[in-house]
Amino acid sequence: MGETLLTTDYFTVKKMAEGVFAAIAIPGRGAWSNAGIVDLGTELLVFDSFNTPSAARELKKQAENLTGKKVKYLVNSHYHGDHVFGNQVFEEAVIISTALTQEWFRDKNVIRDIDTEMIETQQYINQLEFQIYNEKETVVKESLENQYMEMAKLHKELPSLEMVVPTVLFEKKLVISGAERSVELYCFGGAHSPSDAFLYAPMEKVAFMGDLVTENLHLPIFHPEEFLRILLEVKTMDIEQIMPGHGDVGTMKQVDRMIEYLAMLRKAVIDALSYSVSLDDFVSNFVIPDGFRNWKGTQGIKRNLESVYNFYSLKQKEF
Known part of the structure; x- marks a missing residue:
């Protein structure tokens, strides 16, 4: 979906509606995730900033060239x-985020010593190379290869990387009004991360979903029950087009697919726990349903099986 307007070394820009554009990351080039652009009228808004400063510079350049506006x-x-x-x-x-995102940003995205960071990142890249060499499953191997390329791009730019933290904060909803259109920022809670915000352009019926929605990807799950609740709440909104955090522009069918995935994991885990199946036995004997077998992820579905199992196992012990 979406009319392709241009392709750079890092991403492809697609027009989703008048004044609303998606920058879809090209795998392995340094963008890694998708970004969005909204022409508000006299001002310009960008949603997410990619994985490297080089990709971000190209995003800013193309956004301003495309609209003739400066990013505000x-x-x-x-x-x-x-x-x-x-x-x-x-x-x-x-720069805008929720207060909780700002808190986690400050806590987790820290470069204390660049030399140590360079060494540790290179060690991780070496581990990925070893995993790629030994991996037998094609889908997992492809995911590891993409992770390797993205981390190599990041490693190259680490010496010039600066952590710039959001300073304007909101909790549940923030409306940004422009001369031609307005956007609404929402946070319904934490699903993939402790706090997941998304952008909704009501007039255009377009949403930039961040990693609340991804395409055919076993993205990590922070809170499975909240994830389901949030997506069901998104389903009540009048949305026709979606830009996922990873993958191509789509429709509400992408939300439906994520709901199916989460519901499948939840049912499988609850059934396993009801029969007192151990975590190791559950993961090793799990048969991935056909519809999710080709989904990508550096650990396949294993990480999410473990995280969802641990979540409901702990919850079970609380009662």
Whole structure:
């Protein structure tokens, strides 16, 4: 979906509606996640800033060339690096997030010693290379290869990377009004991260979902029950087009697919716990349903099986 307007070294820009554009990351080039652009009228808003300053600089350049406006606002959907490590390019803009995202950003995205950071990142890249060499499953191997390329791009830019933290905060809803259109920022809670915000353009019926919605990807789950609740709440909104955090522009069918995935995991875990199946036995004997077998992820579905199992196992012990 969406009319392709241009392709850069890092991303492809698609027009979703008048004044609303998606920057879809090209795998392995340094963007890693998707970003969004909204022409508010006299001002310009960008949603998420990619994984590297180089990709972010290209995003800012193309956004301003496309609209003839200067970027005034940058929204961070959550604190993960692939969505915020380009923030320094937008340092002069108003950078917006939830208060909880700001807190986690300050706590987790810290470079205390660049030499140590360079060494540790290179060690991780070496581990990925070893995993790629030994991995037998094609889908997991492809995911590891993409992770390797993205981390290599980040490693190259670490010496010049600066952590620029959001300063304008909101909790549940923030409306940003422009001369031509307005957008609404929402946070219904924490699902993929402790706090996941998304952007809704009501007139255009377009949403930039961050990592609340991804396409065919076993993205980590922070809170499975909240994840389901949040997506069901999103379903009540009048949305026709969606830009996921990873993947191509789509429709509400992407939300439906995520709901199916989460419901499948929840049922499988609750059934296993009802029969007192151990975590190891559950994970090793789990048969991935056909509809999710080709989903990507550096650990396949294993990480989410473990996290959902541990969540409901702990919850079971509370009663």
